[in-house]
Amino acid sequence: MTILNELEKVLRVSDEQMEYFLEDENIDLTKEYTRKGIEKDNTLYCCDNLKSLIHLIKNGYKDKIDLVYIDPPFYSNSQYYKKVSVNVEGLKKDFEVLAYGDKWESKYQYLEMLTLRLKLIKILLSNKGSIYVHVDQRMAHYLRIIMDHIFGEENFINEIIWSYKSGGSTKKRFSKKHDNILVYSKTKDYIFNPQKEKSYNRGYKPYRFKNVEEFQDDLGWYTMVNMKDVWSIDMVGRTSGERVGYDTQKPYALLKRIILASSNEDSLVADFFLGSGTTIRVADDLNRRWIGSDIEAISISTTKKRLALSEYDYLVYVDEELGSRENVSLDLSYNIGVDEISLRLKNYHLNDTSIFKKTNHVDEFLSLEKDNSLELIDYISVIGVNNKSELLLEKHKPDISDGEFTIKLNENYTYIYLRGFDVFGNMIKYILKGGEEIGN
Numbered sequence: 001m002t003i004l005n006e007l008e009k010v011l012r013v014s015d016e017q018m019e020y021f022l023e024d025e026n027i028d029l030t031k032e033y034t035r036k037g038i039e040k041d042n043t044l045y046c047c048d049n050l051k052s053l054i055h056l057i058k059n060g061y062k063d064k065i066d067l068v069y070i071d072p073p074f075y076s077n078s079q080y081y082k083k084v085s086v087n088v089e090g091l092k093k094d095f096e097v098l099a100y101g102d103k104w105e106s107k108y109q110y111l112e113m114l115t116l117r118l119k120l121i122k123i124l125l126s127n128k129g130s131i132y133v134h135v136d137q138r139m140a141h142y143l144r145i146i147m148d149h150i151f152g153e154e155n156f157i158n159e160i161i162w163s164y165k166s167g168g169s170t171k172k173r174f175s176k177k178h179d180n181i182l183v184y185s186k187t188k189d190y191i192f193n194p195q196k197e198k199s200y201n202r203g204y205k206p207y208r209f210k211n212v213e214e215f216q217d218d219l220g221w222y223t224m225v226n227m228k229d230v231w232s233i234d235m236v237g238r239t240s241g242e243r244v245g246y247d248t249q250k251p252y253a254l255l256k257r258i259i260l261a262s263s264n265e266d267s268l269v270a271d272f273f274l275g276s277g278t279t280i281r282v283a284d285d286l287n288r289r290w291i292g293s294d295i296e297a298i299s300i301s302t303t304k305k306r307l308a309l310s311e312y313d314y315l316v317y318v319d320e321e322l323g324s325r326e327n328v329s330l331d332l333s334y335n336i337g338v339d340e341i342s343l344r345l346k347n348y349h350l351n352d353t354s355i356f357k358k359t360n361h362v363d364e365f366l367s368l369e370k371d372n373s374l375e376l377i378d379y380i381s382v383i384g385v386n387n388k389s390e391l392l393l394e395k396h397k398p399d400i401s402d403g404e405f406t407i408k409l410n411e412n413y414t415y416i417y418l419r420g421f422d423v424f425g426n427m428i429k430y431i432l433k434g435g436e437e438i439g440n
Contacts, residue, residue, distance in 0.1 A: 006108050007142065012151060014115040017070040021116075023243055027055045029317040032381075032389040032419070042284070046300040047319035047429075049272040051126065052293040053120040055317065065124045065291070066191055066267035068280050069258055070117075071134040071250060073102035075110045082298050083245030086368060086375040087401065095364065097424055099246060099298050101273075112141055117272065118150050125186040125271070129156065129261045131400035133182045134250070138178040151184040157192075158183040158229050160355035162254060164199045171340070183262075193262050209305045228374040231257065244302055255282040263288055263301070279301030284310050297425040301379040305396045318419070318427075327351050328426050338409075341384070341392075343432075345403035348373040374403050378427070380420035384413035385434070392416075395421075 029047060033114040044298050045052035081096040106159040107187065121131060131151070140159070169426050170177040201207055204220020236242050236249045243249065263269050265287045266305040271279035274294035284307065294300060307314070331347040368375055377400050383395040393407045406430055415434030421427060 005286065007145060008113070010108055010111045010115050011146065013112055016121055017112075017116050018119050023055055025354065026245045027051050027058065028320070029055060030320055032316040032318065032383050033065055034314050034316060034391040034394075036313050036391070037311045040289055040314070042212055042280070042289055042314035043291045043317065044280075044300065044303065044314055044323065045291070045296060045317045047293065047317065048294075048295045050120075051110075051315070051319060052118060052272065052291075053124065056291070057120065057123055061124055064268055065121075065270050066126050066129045066373075067259065067263040067269045068101075068121050068131040068172050068270050069134070069255065069269070069286075070116055070124065070132070071248070071271075071275060072117075072273045073110070074136050075099070075107060075138050076102045077104070077194045078102055080247040082210070082247070082302065084378070085397070086423070087243075087372065087398070093364070094245075096317050097220070097298070100296050105263070107139070107142070110139070111146065114143070114148050115150070118147065121270075121272065122150055122186065127187045128189055128191050130183060130185040130192075131260055132160075132188045132262070133184075133217065134162075134179060135182070136179045137176065140182065142181060147182055147184050151186065155185045155187070156183075157185055157190070161230045163230060163232050164235045166237070181258075187321070191264060191267070193261050193264070195257060196224045197227045198222045199225040207386045227257075227261075233257075242397060243277050244306065244405060245303060245404075248301075249276040250278050250417070252278060252282055257284070259286055259288060261284055274299050274303060281306045284312060295322070297421045297427055298378075298423075301396075301421040301425075304379060306395070308394070308396065309398055321430075322427060325412075328422065328428060330420075330428055331420075332430065334432055336409075340409055341382070341405075341407040341432070342409060343393075343405045343415070343418075345374055345377070345380075345400070348376050348428075350422075350424075350426075372401070374401055376422050376424075378421050378423045380428070381420060382407055382410075382416065382418050382432070384409065385415035385417075386411065386413055 012405060029051065030401065037137050052334045057063055081097050081347065082099040084097055085092055086093050088094065133143060160183060161178050162181060163178040165177065200220060200222045206214055213224060233251055233254050236251050242252055259282055260267060266289060267284040268289045268291065269279065270291040272293045274292040277292065280290040280292040280303065292303060327350065329351060330344065331350040332345050334341055335344045360417065378397050380395050380400060381391055384390050384392050393405060413433065416432040418430040
């Protein structure tokens with residue numbers, strides 16, 4: 001079968017899948033409301049992005065999103081990791097745990113996955129909306145054909161080349177030092193705010209042309225021109241203060257440029273392969289509303305940490321089928337009073353040691369589980385529920401280690417529960433009030 005025949009099959013199969021999934025009414029997600037101060041309809045999904053896309057379509061978000069940026073797997077046949085810092089016998093040590101895998105049976109399986117999601121994203125894009133798809137040389141040419149079909153050749157805007165210095169080299173070819181970002185719109189009436197960049201004069205000397213404004217910096221003289229489609233932006237370095245330990249983290253400056261160019265203040269911006277959470281961190285800072293989605297709990301935990309200083313509220317939808325809660329146990333004690341909860345976390349246990357396959361540091365983690373098991377917990381929150389869910393407590397590593405918390409109650413909640421994630425991405429849930437008091 002030829003490549004064109006295979007691509008035709010990918011498009012046909014994705015049409016059949018989309019029709020099937022849009023008819024499915026059973027998108028069962030648990031809703032939590034994170035009250036931080038300023039109300040805004042920001043939403044974070046911990047689920048397969050297929051579920052989040054369909055959930056949004058069925059809940060009033062058709063034609064509502066002004067900008068989608070996605071950084072999907074690259075068809076690299078590799079594994080990617082998240083750095084985790086823990087205290088072992090009083091010393092801080094960094095370990096790597098599996099964040100996600102990028103392995104596929106074939107390129108066509110990969111393309112079927114992505115094509116279905118691109119078709120659903122188009123339904124959500126507003127008439128002034130655009131989509132940025134971040135890939136590399138492995139799949140860019142296939143996706144260009146597929147996106148021409150979905151969005152229309154006439155709605156192709158740019159292929160942006162993001163060039164960088166990081167990575168290896170070889171003597172067998174030119175070093176691969178760029179990614180491809182394909183940009184399409186839904187209609188011709190899309191948001192675009194031209195961005196400016198420096199253009200240095202020849203010899204770095206002043207031209208002194210009439211009516212041309214010139215500037216000078218340490219290198220020399222330059223003018224400001226409309227930005228080109230080749231962007232030289234450094235990757236997030238190993239020693240950068242921006243780094244959150246996520247292998248495929250994209251730089252803040254890259255997403256800032258995209259969001260400023262293709263959205264306005266109070267636009268709705270979305271990322272359905274959220275990863276380290278850079279997109280919504282930038283969107284939040286730039287006063288955009290946002291939607292983020294990822295199937296990996298490590299991604300959600302990392303993103304929640306990056307949102308810790310945000311003043312905006314956000315909804316959280318969680319797929320309760322994720323996380324293998326039967327494989328973990330949390331031992332705790334608590335007392336619920338009239339206006340507060342006294343909570344003490346005692347011990348965290350992994351019932352299934354195959355979880356350790358996500359790391360190359362099995363012995364260290366086994367020792368940690370025995371001697372200081374709370375170091376295995378990456379994030380916890382306590383949620384109170386009446387008519388809507390309210391965040392009562394939120395803690396991230398390293399502020400979990402002592403395990404003792406006092407939680408103020410704003411009202412008499414009918415249902416209270418603890419939600420958390422461990423460093424391996426397992427989901428933790430413990431009901432404190434309003435149902436059978438169960439562990440995980």
